[in-house]
Amino acid sequence: MPQPATPVHVSPSERERLEACVRRTSTPQTLAKRVRMLLLRADGFGPASVARRLGCAVSTVDKWSARWRQRPCLESLLDAPRSGRPQSIDLETRCEIVKIACSRPDGCKAPVREVWTLDAIATELHARAGILVSRSSVHRVLQARGLRPHRVRPWLHSPDPDFRPKVRRICELYLTPPKDAVVLCVDEKPMQVLSRKYPTRRARDASLRREFEYVRHGTRALLGAFEVRRGKVVGEVVKHRDAATMLKFMERLARRYPRQRIIVIWDNLNIHKDGLDERWSLFNARHGNRFEFVYTPMHASWLNQIEIWFSILQRRVLRLGSFDDAGELEAAVRGFIAYWNRYEAHPFRWKFSGDFVQAPYRTHGQVVRHPTRRFHGRALVEEAPRPLPRPRSEARQPAHSGVGVQRGPHTACPSASHRDRHLGTRNAISLPLGAHALSGPRAGAAARPPPRFLRLDAHADGVNHYEFPG
Template identity: 30%
Template sequence: MTTTERRRLKKAAWGHKTPHQLRQRAHIVLLAARGRSNAAIAAEIGVHLDTVRRWRGRFADQRLPGLADRERSGRPRSFTALHRAQVKALACQLPAETGVPLSHWSCPELAAELEGRGITGPISSSTVRRWLREEAIKPRQHRSWIFITDPDLRSKAERVLDLYARTWGGEPLGRDEYVISADEKTSIQARCRCHPTLAPGQARAMRVNHTYGRGGALAYLAAYDVDQARTFGRTEPRTGIAPVMALVSQVMSQEPYASAKRVFWIVDNGSSHRGQTAADRLAAAFPNAVLVHTPVHASWLNQVEVYFSVVQRKVVSPNDFPDLTQVGDRLRAFEDRYNAATAQPFQWKFTT
């Protein structure tokens, strides 16, 4: 045994991270190098005599590489690449289209269906799950979306996106021109929980009682200045033309909007501000106001929806209000807090 071999064997025999089998084999060879007999080595280490003979002989023939495990042929594959492709193809079909009365596939259902159709032999759901994970196929998840059917989608969307980029008709907006995004958040309920909400504690989330009494609902109307990140809001018993015009008056009656050259109001196609009639009504009340509609079914182009998502997460959920008065007070208090400390222009990434 060379000095290098002895040093490496000692490191393997007493190394903390050495696998047990390799440590045992290193001990066998080191004891053999000291002149111990096979029987004495087997008794000291606690292995069979044939085990000592095997590793002593392997080291004599192949030196250190002989102490490693030889490659095993292993069991033949039960499933081919074609089987994998067929499993993934079935997972990418709706069950109803294949005659199965399910809304979506689960891995156990897929495994049973594959075996029932004779595509594969017996197959476990964990195998199916592993194959689907390779391609990030998630048949149990779904997302809601909507087709945009507005024939004027391009022209309407371009006007809105140009305003966010502070241009109108190909000309940049001046310093005395402003862009307002406005909408209504309808039916904010006051749900009075039958038992008090418990604050979070150590290893315990906030607890909100499932049973509640209904205390009515109100609408929250908001106008968001896109460039200055300032929000103007009000609560109303219901939506309609009068509440919308009250919001417009609340904004347009104060500076800098009252004396602005133009104030562009971006709204969706809700019934209270739909069509040319709403544009004419706004222009008649405030000559410097210009109403701009988003495309139909494209309210995501309205930046105030982002603010409403913040309100939903931080104010409304979980809904636990004794009455509508507290709902209105919370909304107004959050609006003041948001304008004073948190508000900053949204990082809008949609462009023409």
């Protein structure tokens, strides 16, 4: 005689959960069918009767009824974890792949190769252990452990013994500049005079189509000085960068600031040193020893804020510009300097204090500490952000002269690097002026309309004067 079926008991609380699961439209049909099995069995129906009602086998009803008795909850009706397909690559082979990836390529087994590739690792594994694996299998093994043997991350060591004191000294000048002195960041930027063989065109999708070939018309050098407190730039385009031109440029800076103490921050270029003629000692003596020269550490030109301004000039004027001769390049650079000083000059917000900490980086969802220290990047400096608008009833406040100060409330122009990063090359073709015009003056400045173009007038005194038409 057939044995009677074992009854199934469902508590009132679990019945509410089961009935709610059946009513829910988002419940998978497989799970809903199993819940109905349990509810019918709890109502007194036998396995055969439940199987006929739901259109399944009696063994299926018995299986989920037994699961419920072992663990009377809704979670027992879910699929149990499965082992999956057996591994085709054993643990020893995986460890050998990791061992190869963490070693340098051998010149005999992987000739003319400095870093590992997936195919090279698979070939090396076959040569060492006689095991054939596919490149996709090698990729999965390395990816599971976060290994990237093909990546090359450059780093630069500064041999300067006074690296940290020099960095702290420069950062102090940026963060708390002396009130009785002007801090100037001075450097040189070489520039190539390049013209495209064919003009740059605008495509239908609004992208730029630039001719690859170019014609070179020589080189020029830009001598620049960035005033840390106000963000003003003094620049001069010269044919050659040598000690004589740099000395002449420094004389210009001395005339620009006739009665103030001047702190010059620059790198260790040979023309920045005294040399045999003691040029800078004599220069300083001629001007009453009011110049103080602060040198960046070796291999640390990123500490010079003029490099940030040079990057803005490169993105907005030089990178996609086309210049038929050197005079056109000089006019474009000088025009951008005049435009910057009149409409966009602002100090950079320097955030690096000179204290080096290890920067974390992510690897597969985990934050680990990198063995090397990161000295540069967006964590060190950013331009002053655009402030929130204020009611018109509030009086305009004069702009503060310190470093890191917010720009005025009526300044409608965001930071240059932020704008160029999002708008790309919008104003880098043809003349660099007129695009990105400001809709309001700086805080405390008289209102003036932004220029549509820049006109260059050559005068007899050899000085270029710029006019900004409305």
